[in-house]
Amino acid sequence: AVNIITISHGAAIGWVSPFLPYLQSSESHLTSGSVSIEQASWIGSLLCVGGMIGAPLFGLLADRFGKKLGLQLIVIPHVAFWLCILYGPNVYFIYLGRILAGSGGGGILRAIPLYIADIAHSKLRGMLGSVLVISLNVGILLGFVLGDSLSYFTVPYVMLVAPTLFVVCTCFLPETPYCLLKQNRTEKAELSLMFYRGVEGHFQKTDDFRKEFEQMKKLAQLTEEPSEEHKLSWRDFCTKQARKGLGIGIFLMALNQFCGALAIITYSANIFTESGSDLSPNVSSIIVALIQLTGTVVSFILVDNLGRKILLVISTIGTTAGLFSMGIFSFLQHSGHDLSELGSLPILSLSFTILFSSFGILPLPYVILAEVLPQKIRNVGSTISILMISTSAFVV
Secondary structure, three states: OOOHHHHHHHHHHHOHHHHHHHHHOOOOOOOOOOOOHHHHHHHHHHHHHHHHHHHHHHHHHHHHHOHHHHHHOOHHHHHHHHHHHHHOOOHHHHHHHHHHHHHHHHHHHHHHHHHHHHHOOOOOHHHHHHHHHHHHHHHHHHHHHHHHHOOOOHHHHHHOHHHHHHHHHHHOOOOOHHHHHHOOOHHHHHHHHHHHHOOOOHHHOOHHHHHHHHHHHHHHHHHHOOOOOOOOOHHHHOOHHHHHHHHHHHHHHHHHHHOOHHHHHHOHHHHHHHHOOOOOHHHHHHHHHHHHHHHHHHHHHHHHHHOHHHHHHHHHHHHHHHHHHHHHHHHHHHOOOOOHHHOOHHHHHHHHHHHHHHHOOOOHHHHHHHHHOOHHHHHHHHHHHHHHHHHHHHHO
């Protein structure tokens, strides 16, 4: 249920590709006129600026008011984005909407992993964490399909259903056990853990359940009344384990964006238009989104069998090869060479790039991050790493 908003955010990411050509055309409804190339670049990149705001903001709200409310508050900027698209008369409203959508996206990447960590059994956290990336790719594909099938003003009406459904579904979910324990609501915390573990009554509680709940209580007590040993300080980031974990996290998040996948997805229709692909730009974009989703699902299946490192190496090599071939094609085309016989190469190159990046570079950093950061700096380290995603995406 919590990833309904992730799917909706994916659609917000995918919205740009099918509708940017319309906004750049003479048929654009904007009173400020057709969108220029510079304005188009801002429409794409301002999503990342919003992410820099949303990641720390919604992380703070989730820590202070609870994971459930922190998640539900993400709906506010998300709905505001679609309203800006629906009623915005000029490009500046689109700018505002993209910042708002980005802040919601930053909140999703920050708050949902925290929520999953609180409610999921340790054996299921990796799998449930991967669902976040799969849901995001489903949303991107949905955005492409709706953009190809519906009008500019119809898509927001359709997509406003998703945040409404998200709020309704999450209202039936209890607050996480850990948050309730921090509020000294022990009885409700136990009932919450019973709900998330599928324990229907007190007589069905196992020894493992009781042991897990006791561990939660001890952890919550340490957080509520930290001793000098458990207080977070600058020295905690200077340990060898912390430096290594944070360095790996920041590097992987930078790699996640510098592979160019978000830029490709955002401007895919324009890329295929200028490359002279044989297929229509929107159909080509849908194919790329399908391949991205397929790659992420394959990674989800293989990650525990092949291991993170092998998948990352294969993903990096494949992504480099795909980008290199597309770069050579674009260079030769702009140099005046006749490449009419290679009309299918752009979609093949970009599909190859997206497929291999989806094996490892795109989904695995979120899984690895939780594994390499020490428990004591995990919350702050995650926020720093998510900020790195937004910063890298903005630069790209």
